[in-house]
Amino acid sequence: MPTQKAYKTGSTAPEPSAPGVLRLISMRFCPFAHRTRLVLAAKGIDYETVNVCTKNKPEWFFAINPLAKVPTLQHDGKVVYESLVCNEYLDRVFPGRKLLPEEPLEKARIGMLQAIWDAKISPNFYKIANKDQEGREDIIKVFKEGMSFLEKEVTSKSFFGGDEPGFLDYSFWPWFERMPVLEVASGFKLEEAEFPKLFAWQAAMRDRPEVKEHAKDTPIHLQYLMSRKQGNPDPDAGLQA
Amino acid sequence: MPTQKAYKTGSTAPEPSAPGVLRLISMRFCPFAHRTRLVLAAKGIDYETVNVCTKNKPEWFFAINPLAKVPTLQHDGKVVYESLVCNEYLDRVFPGRKLLPEEPLEKARIGMLQAIWDAKISPNFYKIANKDQEGREDIIKVFKEGMSFLEKEVTSKSFFGGDEPGFLDYSFWPWFERMPVLEVASGFKLEEAEFPKLFAWQAAMRDRPEVKEHAKDTPIHLQYLMSRKQGNPDPDAGLQA
Numbered sequence: 001m002p003t004q005k006a007y008k009t010g011s012t013a014p015e016p017s018a019p020g021v022l023r024l025i026s027m028r029f030c031p032f033a034h035r036t037r038l039v040l041a042a043k044g045i046d047y048e049t050v051n052v053c054t055k056n057k058p059e060w061f062f063a064i065n066p067l068a069k070v071p072t073l074q075h076d077g078k079v080v081y082e083s084l085v086c087n088e089y090l091d092r093v094f095p096g097r098k099l100l101p102e103e104p105l106e107k108a109r110i111g112m113l114q115a116i117w118d119a120k121i122s123p124n125f126y127k128i129a130n131k132d133q134e135g136r137e138d139i140i141k142v143f144k145e146g147m148s149f150l151e152k153e154v155t156s157k158s159f160f161g162g163d164e165p166g167f168l169d170y171s172f173w174p175w176f177e178r179m180p181v182l183e184v185a186s187g188f189k190l191e192e193a194e195f196p197k198l199f200a201w202q203a204a205m206r207d208r209p210e211v212k213e214h215a216k217d218t219p220i221h222l223q224y225l226m227s228r229k230q231g232n233p234d235p236d237a238g239l240q241a
Numbered sequence: 242m243p244t245q246k247a248y249k250t251g252s253t254a255p256e257p258s259a260p261g262v263l264r265l266i267s268m269r270f271c272p273f274a275h276r277t278r279l280v281l282a283a284k285g286i287d288y289e290t291v292n293v294c295t296k297n298k299p300e301w302f303f304a305i306n307p308l309a310k311v312p313t314l315q316h317d318g319k320v321v322y323e324s325l326v327c328n329e330y331l332d333r334v335f336p337g338r339k340l341l342p343e344e345p346l347e348k349a350r351i352g353m354l355q356a357i358w359d360a361k362i363s364p365n366f367y368k369i370a371n372k373d374q375e376g377r378e379d380i381i382k383v384f385k386e387g388m389s390f391l392e393k394e395v396t397s398k399s400f401f402g403g404d405e406p407g408f409l410d411y412s413f414w415p416w417f418e419r420m421p422v423l424e425v426a427s428g429f430k431l432e433e434a435e436f437p438k439l440f441a442w443q444a445a446m447r448d449r450p451e452v453k454e455h456a457k458d459t460p461i462h463l464q465y466l467m468s469r470k471q472g473n474p475d476p477d478a479g480l481q482a
Protein backbone atom coordinates (compact mmCIF):
# COMPACT_ATOMS: atom_id res chain seq x y z
CA MET A 1 0.00 0.00 0.00
CA PRO A 2 1.43 3.38 -0.91
CA THR A 3 2.23 5.66 1.99
CA GLN A 4 -0.17 8.50 2.77
CA LYS A 5 2.74 10.60 4.01
CA ALA A 6 3.04 14.05 2.54
CA TYR A 7 5.69 15.13 0.06
CA LYS A 8 7.60 18.12 1.44
CA THR A 9 10.02 20.79 0.27
CA GLY A 10 13.09 19.14 -1.22
CA SER A 11 11.25 15.94 -2.16
CA THR A 12 11.58 14.30 -5.55
CA ALA A 13 8.39 14.49 -7.60
CA PRO A 14 6.37 11.27 -7.76
CA GLU A 15 6.25 9.41 -11.05
CA PRO A 16 3.38 10.63 -13.25
CA SER A 17 0.28 8.50 -12.90
CA ALA A 18 -0.29 5.72 -15.40
CA PRO A 19 -2.25 6.63 -18.56
CA GLY A 20 -5.94 7.04 -17.80
CA VAL A 21 -5.42 7.21 -14.05
CA LEU A 22 -6.89 10.28 -12.36
CA ARG A 23 -4.63 11.72 -9.65
CA LEU A 24 -5.68 13.94 -6.75
CA ILE A 25 -3.01 16.04 -5.10
CA SER A 26 -4.29 16.46 -1.58
CA MET A 27 -3.46 17.09 2.07
CA ARG A 28 -5.15 14.84 4.62
CA PHE A 29 -6.48 17.69 6.77
CA CYS A 30 -7.29 20.33 4.18
CA PRO A 31 -11.05 20.98 4.20
CA PHE A 32 -10.90 22.18 0.59
CA ALA A 33 -9.30 18.93 -0.60
CA HIS A 34 -11.82 17.06 1.57
CA ARG A 35 -14.56 18.62 -0.57
CA THR A 36 -13.15 17.02 -3.68
CA ARG A 37 -12.60 13.64 -2.02
CA LEU A 38 -16.28 13.63 -1.06
CA VAL A 39 -17.31 14.32 -4.66
CA LEU A 40 -14.97 11.61 -5.97
CA ALA A 41 -16.52 9.16 -3.49
CA ALA A 42 -20.11 10.27 -4.16
CA LYS A 43 -19.68 9.71 -7.88
CA GLY A 44 -17.71 6.49 -7.46
CA ILE A 45 -14.71 7.76 -9.41
CA ASP A 46 -11.45 5.77 -9.25
CA TYR A 47 -8.34 7.81 -8.52
CA GLU A 48 -5.00 7.81 -6.76
CA THR A 49 -3.87 10.26 -4.10
CA VAL A 50 -0.60 12.12 -3.71
CA ASN A 51 -0.43 13.97 -0.40
CA VAL A 52 1.67 17.10 -0.04
CA CYS A 53 2.66 19.35 2.84
CA THR A 54 0.87 22.68 2.39
CA LYS A 55 3.22 24.50 4.77
CA ASN A 56 6.55 23.31 3.36
CA LYS A 57 5.45 22.83 -0.24
CA PRO A 58 7.42 20.62 -2.61
CA GLU A 59 9.05 22.68 -5.37
CA TRP A 60 7.71 20.34 -8.08
CA PHE A 61 4.14 21.19 -7.08
CA PHE A 62 4.51 24.76 -8.41
CA ALA A 63 5.25 23.37 -11.88
CA ILE A 64 1.85 21.66 -11.85
CA ASN A 65 -0.22 24.41 -10.19
CA PRO A 66 1.21 27.94 -9.98
CA LEU A 67 -0.77 28.51 -6.79
CA ALA A 68 0.49 25.16 -5.36
CA LYS A 69 -2.81 24.65 -3.59
CA VAL A 70 -4.77 21.50 -2.84
CA PRO A 71 -6.89 20.02 -4.23
CA THR A 72 -5.30 19.73 -7.66
CA LEU A 73 -6.42 17.13 -10.19
CA GLN A 74 -4.25 15.63 -12.91
CA HIS A 75 -6.32 13.95 -15.55
CA ASP A 76 -4.76 12.64 -18.77
CA GLY A 77 -2.23 15.45 -18.89
CA LYS A 78 -4.78 18.11 -17.94
CA VAL A 79 -4.58 20.01 -14.66
CA VAL A 80 -7.56 21.35 -12.71
CA TYR A 81 -7.37 23.14 -9.35
CA GLU A 82 -9.52 25.10 -6.87
CA SER A 83 -11.91 22.86 -4.96
CA LEU A 84 -15.16 24.11 -6.47
CA VAL A 85 -13.72 24.16 -9.97
CA CYS A 86 -12.48 20.58 -9.48
CA ASN A 87 -15.89 19.49 -8.21
CA GLU A 88 -17.75 21.05 -11.14
CA TYR A 89 -15.24 19.52 -13.56
CA LEU A 90 -15.64 16.04 -12.04
CA ASP A 91 -19.42 16.37 -12.05
CA ARG A 92 -19.45 17.30 -15.72
CA VAL A 93 -16.85 14.88 -17.02
CA PHE A 94 -17.62 11.70 -15.09
CA PRO A 95 -20.78 9.62 -15.15
CA GLY A 96 -22.77 8.96 -12.00
CA ARG A 97 -25.20 11.00 -9.97
CA LYS A 98 -25.32 14.66 -11.08
CA LEU A 99 -24.42 17.02 -8.23
CA LEU A 100 -25.01 20.35 -9.99
CA PRO A 101 -28.42 21.31 -11.38
CA GLU A 102 -28.79 22.45 -14.97
CA GLU A 103 -31.57 24.95 -14.25
CA PRO A 104 -29.97 28.44 -14.21
CA LEU A 105 -31.70 29.78 -11.09
CA GLU A 106 -30.98 26.58 -9.14
CA LYS A 107 -27.35 26.86 -10.25
CA ALA A 108 -27.30 30.53 -9.21
CA ARG A 109 -28.76 29.60 -5.80
CA ILE A 110 -25.75 27.33 -5.25
CA GLY A 111 -23.39 30.16 -6.16
CA MET A 112 -25.14 32.58 -3.81
CA LEU A 113 -25.13 30.20 -0.83
CA GLN A 114 -21.52 29.38 -1.57
CA ALA A 115 -20.79 33.13 -1.49
CA ILE A 116 -22.39 33.42 1.95
CA TRP A 117 -20.28 30.50 3.12
CA ASP A 118 -17.12 32.04 1.66
CA ALA A 119 -17.87 35.47 3.15
CA LYS A 120 -19.06 34.54 6.61
CA ILE A 121 -18.16 31.00 7.59
CA SER A 122 -14.99 29.42 6.19
CA PRO A 123 -12.66 32.44 6.66
CA ASN A 124 -13.67 32.65 10.32
CA PHE A 125 -13.45 28.99 11.28
CA TYR A 126 -9.80 28.79 12.29
CA LYS A 127 -9.99 32.27 13.83
CA ILE A 128 -12.63 30.98 16.23
CA ALA A 129 -10.39 28.05 17.12
CA ASN A 130 -7.90 30.60 18.45
CA LYS A 131 -9.16 31.83 21.80
CA ASP A 132 -6.73 34.76 21.69
CA GLN A 133 -7.98 36.02 18.32
CA GLU A 134 -8.57 39.75 18.40
CA GLY A 135 -12.24 40.67 17.89
CA ARG A 136 -13.29 37.05 18.40
CA GLU A 137 -16.82 37.92 19.55
CA ASP A 138 -17.48 39.83 16.32
CA ILE A 139 -16.05 36.96 14.30
CA ILE A 140 -18.37 34.49 16.06
CA LYS A 141 -21.30 36.82 15.34
CA VAL A 142 -20.58 36.84 11.59
CA PHE A 143 -19.98 33.05 11.62
CA LYS A 144 -23.37 32.44 13.24
CA GLU A 145 -25.07 34.87 10.85
CA GLY A 146 -23.79 32.70 8.01
CA MET A 147 -25.06 29.57 9.75
CA SER A 148 -28.49 31.21 10.14
CA PHE A 149 -28.73 31.61 6.36
CA LEU A 150 -27.96 27.91 5.95
CA GLU A 151 -30.49 26.99 8.65
CA LYS A 152 -33.20 28.71 6.58
CA GLU A 153 -32.15 26.84 3.44
CA VAL A 154 -32.55 23.29 4.76
CA THR A 155 -36.18 23.72 5.68
CA SER A 156 -37.97 21.69 3.07
CA LYS A 157 -35.48 19.04 2.01
CA SER A 158 -33.06 16.73 3.77
CA PHE A 159 -30.02 18.12 2.00
CA PHE A 160 -29.06 21.37 0.30
CA GLY A 161 -29.09 19.43 -2.93
CA GLY A 162 -32.54 17.86 -2.40
CA ASP A 163 -33.24 14.30 -1.32
CA GLU A 164 -29.62 13.33 -1.75
CA PRO A 165 -26.49 15.39 -1.00
CA GLY A 166 -25.37 17.63 -3.85
CA PHE A 167 -22.70 20.14 -4.64
CA LEU A 168 -23.26 22.37 -1.58
CA ASP A 169 -23.56 19.51 0.90
CA TYR A 170 -20.09 18.26 -0.04
CA SER A 171 -18.78 21.80 -0.21
CA PHE A 172 -19.86 22.59 3.36
CA TRP A 173 -19.38 19.27 5.12
CA PRO A 174 -15.60 19.32 5.79
CA TRP A 175 -15.98 22.24 8.22
CA PHE A 176 -18.87 20.56 10.01
CA GLU A 177 -16.77 17.44 10.50
CA ARG A 178 -14.15 19.66 12.16
CA MET A 179 -16.69 21.55 14.29
CA PRO A 180 -16.26 19.36 17.43
CA VAL A 181 -12.58 20.29 17.30
CA LEU A 182 -13.56 23.94 17.73
CA GLU A 183 -15.32 23.05 20.93
CA VAL A 184 -12.40 21.09 22.38
CA ALA A 185 -9.86 23.69 21.30
CA SER A 186 -11.76 26.84 22.16
CA GLY A 187 -15.05 26.07 23.90
CA PHE A 188 -17.11 27.28 20.94
CA LYS A 189 -20.00 25.24 19.63
CA LEU A 190 -23.21 25.71 17.69
CA GLU A 191 -26.28 24.99 19.82
CA GLU A 192 -28.81 22.49 18.53
CA ALA A 193 -31.68 24.61 19.90
CA GLU A 194 -30.56 27.49 17.68
CA PHE A 195 -29.82 25.43 14.55
CA PRO A 196 -32.13 22.38 14.74
CA LYS A 197 -32.32 21.85 10.97
CA LEU A 198 -28.59 22.08 10.52
CA PHE A 199 -28.18 19.49 13.28
CA ALA A 200 -30.60 17.13 11.53
CA TRP A 201 -28.69 17.73 8.29
CA GLN A 202 -25.41 16.90 10.02
CA ALA A 203 -26.82 13.64 11.36
CA ALA A 204 -28.04 12.71 7.87
CA MET A 205 -24.66 13.57 6.37
CA ARG A 206 -22.75 11.54 8.95
CA ASP A 207 -24.75 8.48 7.86
CA ARG A 208 -23.75 8.74 4.21
CA PRO A 209 -21.22 6.15 3.01
CA GLU A 210 -19.18 8.72 1.06
CA VAL A 211 -18.89 10.86 4.22
CA LYS A 212 -17.93 7.85 6.35
CA GLU A 213 -15.29 6.83 3.83
CA HIS A 214 -13.38 10.08 4.38
CA ALA A 215 -14.26 10.82 8.01
CA LYS A 216 -11.55 11.31 10.59
CA ASP A 217 -12.17 11.19 14.34
CA THR A 218 -12.08 14.35 16.40
CA PRO A 219 -8.84 13.43 18.25
CA ILE A 220 -6.99 13.14 14.92
CA HIS A 221 -8.40 16.46 13.67
CA LEU A 222 -7.44 17.97 17.02
CA GLN A 223 -3.90 16.64 16.77
CA TYR A 224 -3.56 18.41 13.42
CA LEU A 225 -5.14 21.63 14.69
CA MET A 226 -2.77 21.74 17.66
CA SER A 227 0.25 21.29 15.39
CA ARG A 228 -1.16 24.11 13.24
CA LYS A 229 -1.61 26.42 16.21
CA GLN A 230 2.01 25.78 17.13
CA GLY A 231 3.03 27.04 13.68
CA ASN A 232 4.13 23.68 12.35
CA PRO A 233 1.07 21.94 10.86
CA ASP A 234 1.68 18.21 10.60
CA PRO A 235 0.11 16.74 7.44
CA ASP A 236 1.00 13.25 8.71
CA ALA A 237 -0.78 13.56 12.08
CA GLY A 238 -2.24 10.22 13.12
CA LEU A 239 -0.22 8.16 10.65
CA GLN A 240 2.12 5.45 11.87
CA ALA A 241 5.75 6.51 11.94
CA MET B 242 -34.60 60.51 -17.24
CA PRO B 243 -34.37 58.79 -13.88
CA THR B 244 -31.60 60.00 -11.60
CA GLN B 245 -28.47 57.94 -11.27
CA LYS B 246 -28.03 59.09 -7.69
CA ALA B 247 -27.57 56.40 -5.09
CA TYR B 248 -30.16 55.37 -2.53
CA LYS B 249 -28.70 55.69 0.96
CA THR B 250 -29.49 54.65 4.53
CA GLY B 251 -32.90 55.96 5.50
CA SER B 252 -34.19 56.07 1.93
CA THR B 253 -37.56 54.72 0.88
CA ALA B 254 -37.30 51.66 -1.33
CA PRO B 255 -37.94 52.25 -5.02
CA GLU B 256 -41.12 50.85 -6.53
CA PRO B 257 -40.65 47.31 -7.80
CA SER B 258 -39.85 47.16 -11.48
CA ALA B 259 -42.68 46.58 -13.93
CA PRO B 260 -43.49 42.95 -14.79
CA GLY B 261 -40.89 41.49 -17.11
CA VAL B 262 -38.37 44.27 -16.49
CA LEU B 263 -34.94 43.14 -15.33
CA ARG B 264 -33.45 45.36 -12.62
CA LEU B 265 -29.80 45.74 -11.72
CA ILE B 266 -28.97 47.08 -8.27
CA SER B 267 -25.59 48.70 -8.78
CA MET B 268 -23.12 51.33 -7.63
CA ARG B 269 -21.53 53.48 -10.32
CA PHE B 270 -17.94 52.86 -9.20
CA CYS B 271 -18.11 49.25 -8.01
CA PRO B 272 -15.86 47.12 -10.23
CA PHE B 273 -17.93 44.04 -9.39
CA ALA B 274 -21.16 45.68 -10.57
CA HIS B 275 -19.25 46.96 -13.61
CA ARG B 276 -18.60 43.31 -14.54
CA THR B 277 -22.31 42.67 -14.77
CA ARG B 278 -23.06 45.87 -16.69
CA LEU B 279 -20.50 44.76 -19.28
CA VAL B 280 -22.20 41.38 -19.66
CA LEU B 281 -25.63 43.01 -19.95
CA ALA B 282 -24.27 45.28 -22.68
CA ALA B 283 -22.37 42.50 -24.48
CA LYS B 284 -25.50 40.39 -24.68
CA GLY B 285 -27.76 43.33 -25.53
CA ILE B 286 -30.07 42.75 -22.57
CA ASP B 287 -32.57 45.48 -21.62
CA TYR B 288 -32.66 46.43 -17.95
CA GLU B 289 -33.11 49.29 -15.52
CA THR B 290 -30.60 50.39 -12.91
CA VAL B 291 -31.09 51.28 -9.26
CA ASN B 292 -27.93 52.71 -7.72
CA VAL B 293 -27.24 52.33 -4.02
CA CYS B 294 -24.60 53.64 -1.66
CA THR B 295 -22.40 50.72 -0.60
CA LYS B 296 -21.03 52.56 2.43
CA ASN B 297 -24.30 53.82 3.92
CA LYS B 298 -26.54 51.02 2.68
CA PRO B 299 -30.29 51.47 2.45
CA GLU B 300 -32.09 49.24 4.96
CA TRP B 301 -34.47 47.92 2.28
CA PHE B 302 -31.53 46.44 0.36
CA PHE B 303 -30.95 43.81 3.08
CA ALA B 304 -34.45 42.48 2.51
CA ILE B 305 -33.52 41.75 -1.11
CA ASN B 306 -29.97 40.48 -0.58
CA PRO B 307 -28.85 39.47 2.92
CA LEU B 308 -25.29 40.44 2.01
CA ALA B 309 -26.53 43.81 0.61
CA LYS B 310 -23.83 43.71 -2.04
CA VAL B 311 -23.83 44.94 -5.62
CA PRO B 312 -24.45 43.72 -8.22
CA THR B 313 -27.84 42.24 -7.39
CA LEU B 314 -30.32 41.29 -10.11
CA GLN B 315 -34.09 41.22 -9.70
CA HIS B 316 -35.72 39.25 -12.44
CA ASP B 317 -39.44 38.44 -12.37
CA GLY B 318 -39.45 38.12 -8.59
CA LYS B 319 -36.22 36.16 -8.53
CA VAL B 320 -33.06 37.54 -6.93
CA VAL B 321 -29.50 36.76 -8.05
CA TYR B 322 -26.36 38.27 -6.54
CA GLU B 323 -22.54 37.94 -6.61
CA SER B 324 -21.04 39.30 -9.82
CA LEU B 325 -19.85 36.01 -11.31
CA VAL B 326 -23.06 34.23 -10.36
CA CYS B 327 -25.07 37.06 -11.97
CA ASN B 328 -22.96 36.86 -15.12
CA GLU B 329 -23.34 33.10 -15.46
CA TYR B 330 -27.09 33.41 -14.82
CA LEU B 331 -27.47 36.10 -17.50
CA ASP B 332 -25.40 34.09 -19.95
CA ARG B 333 -27.55 31.03 -19.45
CA VAL B 334 -30.97 32.65 -19.35
CA PHE B 335 -30.74 35.30 -22.06
CA PRO B 336 -30.17 34.82 -25.76
CA GLY B 337 -27.22 36.41 -27.54
CA ARG B 338 -23.57 35.60 -27.77
CA LYS B 339 -22.52 32.83 -25.33
CA LEU B 340 -19.81 34.02 -22.93
CA LEU B 341 -19.17 30.77 -21.08
CA PRO B 342 -17.96 27.65 -22.88
CA GLU B 343 -19.78 24.36 -22.45
CA GLU B 344 -16.65 22.19 -22.68
CA PRO B 345 -15.74 21.17 -19.08
CA LEU B 346 -11.98 21.81 -19.28
CA GLU B 347 -12.50 25.21 -20.94
CA LYS B 348 -15.01 26.05 -18.19
CA ALA B 349 -12.52 24.88 -15.55
CA ARG B 350 -9.81 27.04 -17.13
CA ILE B 351 -12.04 30.06 -16.56
CA GLY B 352 -12.52 29.08 -12.92
CA MET B 353 -8.78 28.62 -12.41
CA LEU B 354 -7.81 31.97 -13.97
CA GLN B 355 -10.57 33.62 -11.98
CA ALA B 356 -9.08 32.07 -8.84
CA ILE B 357 -5.67 33.54 -9.65
CA TRP B 358 -7.33 36.92 -10.17
CA ASP B 359 -9.22 36.61 -6.87
CA ALA B 360 -6.13 35.50 -4.97
CA LYS B 361 -3.50 37.83 -6.34
CA ILE B 362 -4.98 40.81 -8.15
CA SER B 363 -8.36 42.17 -7.04
CA PRO B 364 -7.75 42.06 -3.24
CA ASN B 365 -4.51 44.02 -3.71
CA PHE B 366 -5.72 46.73 -6.10
CA TYR B 367 -6.94 49.30 -3.58
CA LYS B 368 -4.07 48.47 -1.25
CA ILE B 369 -1.64 49.55 -3.96
CA ALA B 370 -3.57 52.81 -4.39
CA ASN B 371 -2.66 53.59 -0.79
CA LYS B 372 0.98 54.68 -0.70
CA ASP B 373 1.10 54.25 3.07
CA GLN B 374 -0.07 50.62 2.95
CA GLU B 375 2.10 48.44 5.15
CA GLY B 376 4.04 45.84 3.16
CA ARG B 377 3.17 47.58 -0.12
CA GLU B 378 6.22 46.21 -1.96
CA ASP B 379 5.18 42.62 -1.21
CA ILE B 380 1.62 43.41 -2.27
CA ILE B 381 2.86 44.81 -5.59
CA LYS B 382 4.95 41.68 -6.07
CA VAL B 383 1.92 39.39 -5.66
CA PHE B 384 -0.19 41.66 -7.89
CA LYS B 385 2.39 41.49 -10.68
CA GLU B 386 2.73 37.73 -10.25
CA GLY B 387 -0.99 37.49 -10.96
CA MET B 388 -0.62 39.73 -14.00
CA SER B 389 2.20 37.50 -15.28
CA PHE B 390 -0.18 34.53 -15.28
CA LEU B 391 -2.66 36.54 -17.35
CA GLU B 392 0.10 37.70 -19.70
CA LYS B 393 0.85 34.03 -20.49
CA GLU B 394 -2.82 33.32 -21.15
CA VAL B 395 -3.39 35.91 -23.89
CA THR B 396 -0.69 34.55 -26.16
CA SER B 397 -2.63 32.91 -28.93
CA LYS B 398 -5.94 34.78 -29.05
CA SER B 399 -7.02 38.41 -28.90
CA PHE B 400 -9.15 37.90 -25.81
CA PHE B 401 -9.27 35.47 -22.92
CA GLY B 402 -12.51 34.21 -24.41
CA GLY B 403 -11.12 33.75 -27.94
CA ASP B 404 -11.73 36.01 -30.91
CA GLU B 405 -14.35 38.00 -29.01
CA PRO B 406 -14.41 38.94 -25.33
CA GLY B 407 -15.91 36.31 -23.05
CA PHE B 408 -16.63 35.73 -19.40
CA LEU B 409 -13.08 36.43 -18.15
CA ASP B 410 -12.56 39.53 -20.28
CA TYR B 411 -15.59 41.21 -18.72
CA SER B 412 -14.67 39.87 -15.30
CA PHE B 413 -11.18 41.43 -15.39
CA TRP B 414 -11.80 44.65 -17.34
CA PRO B 415 -13.21 46.91 -14.57
CA TRP B 416 -9.88 46.90 -12.72
CA PHE B 417 -7.93 47.63 -15.90
CA GLU B 418 -10.17 50.62 -16.59
CA ARG B 419 -9.26 51.89 -13.10
CA MET B 420 -5.54 51.18 -13.52
CA PRO B 421 -4.58 54.73 -14.64
CA VAL B 422 -6.08 55.92 -11.36
CA LEU B 423 -3.51 53.84 -9.51
CA GLU B 424 -0.77 55.70 -11.27
CA VAL B 425 -2.17 59.16 -10.51
CA ALA B 426 -2.99 58.25 -6.92
CA SER B 427 0.11 56.30 -6.03
CA GLY B 428 2.65 56.34 -8.87
CA PHE B 429 2.18 52.62 -9.57
CA LYS B 430 1.74 51.38 -13.11
CA LEU B 431 2.24 48.23 -15.12
CA GLU B 432 4.96 48.62 -17.74
CA GLU B 433 4.12 47.77 -21.34
CA ALA B 434 7.58 46.25 -21.87
CA GLU B 435 6.82 43.74 -19.10
CA PHE B 436 3.23 42.97 -20.15
CA PRO B 437 3.05 43.58 -23.92
CA LYS B 438 0.22 41.14 -24.55
CA LEU B 439 -1.90 42.51 -21.74
CA PHE B 440 -1.39 45.99 -23.18
CA ALA B 441 -2.54 44.82 -26.63
CA TRP B 442 -5.52 43.17 -24.94
CA GLN B 443 -6.38 46.41 -23.12
CA ALA B 444 -6.28 48.36 -26.39
CA ALA B 445 -8.59 45.82 -28.02
CA MET B 446 -10.97 45.94 -25.05
CA ARG B 447 -11.08 49.75 -25.03
CA ASP B 448 -12.32 49.61 -28.66
CA ARG B 449 -15.29 47.42 -27.88
CA PRO B 450 -18.69 49.15 -27.92
CA GLU B 451 -19.88 47.43 -24.72
CA VAL B 452 -16.75 48.64 -22.93
CA LYS B 453 -17.16 52.19 -24.27
CA GLU B 454 -20.79 52.23 -23.19
CA HIS B 455 -19.80 51.84 -19.54
CA ALA B 456 -16.41 53.57 -19.52
CA LYS B 457 -15.71 56.44 -17.15
CA ASP B 458 -12.79 58.81 -17.57
CA THR B 459 -9.84 58.66 -15.21
CA PRO B 460 -10.63 62.00 -13.48
CA ILE B 461 -14.08 60.70 -12.47
CA HIS B 462 -12.66 57.42 -11.21
CA LEU B 463 -10.03 59.42 -9.35
CA GLN B 464 -12.64 61.66 -7.76
CA TYR B 465 -14.34 58.55 -6.39
CA LEU B 466 -11.07 57.00 -5.22
CA MET B 467 -10.13 60.15 -3.34
CA SER B 468 -13.49 60.26 -1.58
CA ARG B 469 -12.95 56.60 -0.70
CA LYS B 470 -9.49 57.25 0.72
CA GLN B 471 -10.99 59.98 2.87
CA GLY B 472 -13.35 57.40 4.38
CA ASN B 473 -16.49 58.76 2.76
CA PRO B 474 -16.82 57.14 -0.70
CA ASP B 475 -19.13 59.21 -2.88
CA PRO B 476 -21.30 57.01 -5.15
CA ASP B 477 -22.53 60.16 -6.92
CA ALA B 478 -19.07 61.50 -7.86
CA GLY B 479 -19.19 63.28 -11.21
CA LEU B 480 -22.98 63.60 -11.30
CA GLN B 481 -24.60 66.99 -11.50
CA ALA B 482 -25.90 68.26 -8.17
